[in-house]
Amino acid sequence: MSASTGSGSTSQARSRLLGTATRIFYTEGIHSVGVDRIIAEAQVTRATLYRHFKGKEDLILAYLQQADQGIRGQVAAVLEQDLTAADTVRAVGRSIAESIQTPGFRGCAFLNAAAEYPDPAHPVHQAVLAHRQWFLDTATHLLAQAGCAPADTAGRHFVMLRDGAMAAGCLFDPALISETLLNGVEGLLRTSTARRLPGTADRS
Amino acid sequence: MSASTGSGSTSQARSRLLGTATRIFYTEGIHSVGVDRIIAEAQVTRATLYRHFKGKEDLILAYLQQADQGIRGQVAAVLEQDLTAADTVRAVGRSIAESIQTPGFRGCAFLNAAAEYPDPAHPVHQAVLAHRQWFLDTATHLLAQAGCAPADTAGRHFVMLRDGAMAAGCLFDPALISETLLNGVEGLLRTSTARRLPGTADRS
């Protein structure tokens, strides 16, 4: 524990380790990179890694947890803007579109991880499922507030568009993918709230 | 070459090898399975593998090529039904939905491969890009025939729904994913052909 000089919350060598692992795992995949590579680029020794993590799997889980917190923060930042429910949905869509167009975008960390860990019983796979459940719930909740017809259906539709955009974002022109995503979200809001009275602006 | 007894086109040990590789790569991923595993389950020796393939990478490429042919066949089977262009699009959507609900469905072989081979210069990654380009072109062509507004936009929208469905199909209830996909395709056809005269049935 301890508070040390007051620098980082936990150790500083640990954060360098996790940061390096995050970067390499995200850009190059998980199975294809070894711990040697990570400790070399993080400039720590092998013993240091195993002092902070039980093993490689622990490091992977920490990587996904960090990614999860990043996305939750991204959504929270949109929520803080206090927009109309529909505009909040749009803003989340725009936030995703921006991610896709960011240099170094390499798809969804969770979809990529699931591709490498197909076994549903594996901790990594379960971390993916947990994150996705949270996102689906969040999207469904938002769309319900925006007055979308069957909110479950709309939520799944939104997530499907997001998944498609995230998956294709690094396999095709990111600008076109973003445009398609935004169009899709707009269409979803239009068709799914068709029967609502104009001016029924409900807050998120 | 030779014709041998007339059994298989190429060797029979080779097809056993490729079939085993396809099954294992698809269900468990690529990097996480070694050639030892494949030759053991295919019941061939190491020398036999290297007689037919230059190396593991060659085997992976053959696996993807086989998957590509399977999907092309799937689309071709729909095309042979000689439906309305719009109904052809629907049938392709249904075909994808059926795949998702098939036991053992593990997502899109190409999206999964791309997650493991992010380097755009890598032959495996390029095989993925080539397959996806073909599919996008095919979808765009079909939607154009169905009278969809800007066919490029509609094609990208269709592919995005497919990608989302394929990616999520093994991470969520396949039946709900299929329903969402079909709804999305229906919505795409509706909004994208809104201005067409009824009865303008054009063949594919």
Add this chain to the structure above:
DNA sequence: CTTGAGGGAGAACGTTCGGTCTACCTCGTG
């Protein structure tokens, strides 16, 4: 001052990886 956690440096563990090699067998074809 002593202690112990955090870290650096590196040897070593056993296993698995992809790949090469030799030796021998079995057929159908020329």
Add this chain to the structure above:
DNA sequence: CACGAGGTAGACCGAACGTTCTCCCTCAAG
């Protein structure tokens, strides 16, 4: 018959894998 392609069986290679280990140094807290 002779030959060569296709196959089996298994030893072997160097490298990389994830993991554990010992030894030593540093430095803030008790």
